[in-house]
Amino acid sequence: MxxxxxxxxxxxxxxxxxxxxxxxxxxxxxxxxxxxxKLGLDGVAGSKTVEKIKLFQSKVLxxxxxxxxxxxxGRTIKSLINEAKYCVITKPLAVKKNHVMSTKAxxxxxxxxxxxxESYDDQTGKKIDKWVKGATIGYGHLIHKSDWxxxxxxxxxxxxxxxxxxxxxxxxxxxxxxxxxxxxxNEFDALVILAFNIGAGAFKSSSVLKMINDPSAxxxxxxxxxxxxxxxxxxxxxxxxxxNRRNSEWNIYEKGIxxxx
Numbered sequence: 001m002x003x004x005x006x007x008x009x010x011x012x013x014x015x016x017x018x019x020x021x022x023x024x025x026x027x028x029x030x031x032x033x034x035x036x037x038k039l040g041l042d043g044v045a046g047s048k049t050v051e052k053i054k055l056f057q058s059k060v061l062x063x064x065x066x067x068x069x070x071x072x073x074g075r076t077i078k079s080l081i082n083e084a085k086y087c088v089i090t091k092p093l094a095v096k097k098n099h100v101m102s103t104k105a106x107x108x109x110x111x112x113x114x115x116x117x118e119s120y121d122d123q124t125g126k127k128i129d130k131w132v133k134g135a136t137i138g139y140g141h142l143i144h145k146s147d148w149x150x151x152x153x154x155x156x157x158x159x160x161x162x163x164x165x166x167x168x169x170x171x172x173x174x175x176x177x178x179x180x181x182x183x184x185x186n187e188f189d190a191l192v193i194l195a196f197n198i199g200a201g202a203f204k205s206s207s208v209l210k211m212i213n214d215p216s217a218x219x220x221x222x223x224x225x226x227x228x229x230x231x232x233x234x235x236x237x238x239x240x241x242x243x244n245r246r247n248s249e250w251n252i253y254e255k256g257i258x259x260x261x
Contacts, residue, residue, distance in 0.1 A: 003208045004077060005040055006215045007223065010045055010053045016254070017043035018184075021146050023070055029084035031058050046230035056080065072215050074081060080239045096183075098176045101168065104204070104258045105189035109196065110164065112245065113140035137165040140196075141198055174200040180213045190253035197245065206231075 006261055009023045018152070021107055024039040030134035033055050039048055053076070057066035063188045069075045097256045115138070121191040122128050122134035122142070137151050138160035155163070183191070192213075195203035203209060207219035207227035221227035232242040244261040251257040 005070065005215055006157050006212075007069050008069055009049075011050050011067065013045060013069050014225075015045040020045045020049065023053070023080070025050055026080045026084045029058070030056060030080065032056070033175060044066055060139060061254060076171065079172060084187075084245050085143075096179075099172075099183065099185065099188040101172055101192055102189050105193065105252070108258050108260060109168075109193050110139050110251075111218075112248070115157065115160055117157065117160065119143060121152055135162075139167070141167055168196065170200060171195045171203075172202060176247075180208055184256075186256040186258075187253050188257075190249045193229065193252070194231070202231075225254070228253070 005019040005022055007016050007019055009015055021041050021043040024041050024043075027033065028038045028041075033052060036052060036055065037048075039052060045159050051122075053070055054066045054068040056079075057063040057068070057076055060083060061075060070080065078170070091141075116136065118127055119135055119137045121132050122136040122140075124134075128135060131143065131145050131148040131152075133149075135148065135154060137143055141160075143151050152180050160258075168219050174195055175188060179191065191203075191208075194208070198206070206222050207217075207230075208224060210217040210219055211221070211224045211227055215224075219227060221230065229243070229246045232238050232243060232246055248259065248261055251259065
């Protein structure tokens with residue numbers, strides 16, 4: 001049933017907007033609860049939506065103690081789909097497509113990385129006059145030892161912008177090729193920003209990607225959010241800056257809010 005909702009909906013649910021909208025559509029097309037007012041398709045799991053889930057569980061599933069929640073692989077979603085089958089068949093399916101990063105995502109990521117026209121050590125933040133392992137310039141561009149001569153005297157803003165475009169392209173390609181489900185623009189943007197920070201290899205093997213592609217995938221985490229926010233450590237230590245960054249990315253992914261901390 002993972003094609004229908006990705007996470008739980010209703011009381012104490014994750015209540016992702018597009019999941020809630022689908023449950024509202026299904027509930028509106030179930031004959032057994034048609035005597036109640038139709039739900040607005042607002043994607044919000046408010047009291048009316050929660051009560052209608054409870055009513056469906058009570059009337060159709062004959063639950064003695066309805067929990068007012070629809071889980072991705074639970075009895076309620078299976079029964080809802082069965083009772084409102086024609087609705088699912090006629091509902092347009094989301095189509096996976098290749099995205100480009102939005103202007104506001106690029107602006108935010110540049111603001112997070114901050115512009116440095118002179119090289120510095122990424123571990124300490126201090127300017128450097130010789131190459132070190134964390135040598136960085138521009139918008140978070142790591143300098144390879146073989147490129148040190150090119151960057152040691154600094155760069156212009158135009159050069160930094162050009163370098164950023166080259167640096168971000170592989171991560172855009174990685175997200176487009178690795179994610180197998182349809183994404184909204186904000187979801188795509190958030191994933192690129194995450195991948196840019198943790199690395200393409202780490203992103204490809206991450207629980208975040210596994211759970212997005214298959215919400216029923218077995219991982220150490222209870223939700224995509226938990227898997228996402230677990231990327232908060234540097235050299236084994238929890239970092240406040242990484243916590244802030246993960247929260248910012250999650251707000252983009254889940255709420256479409258593009259805001260730095």
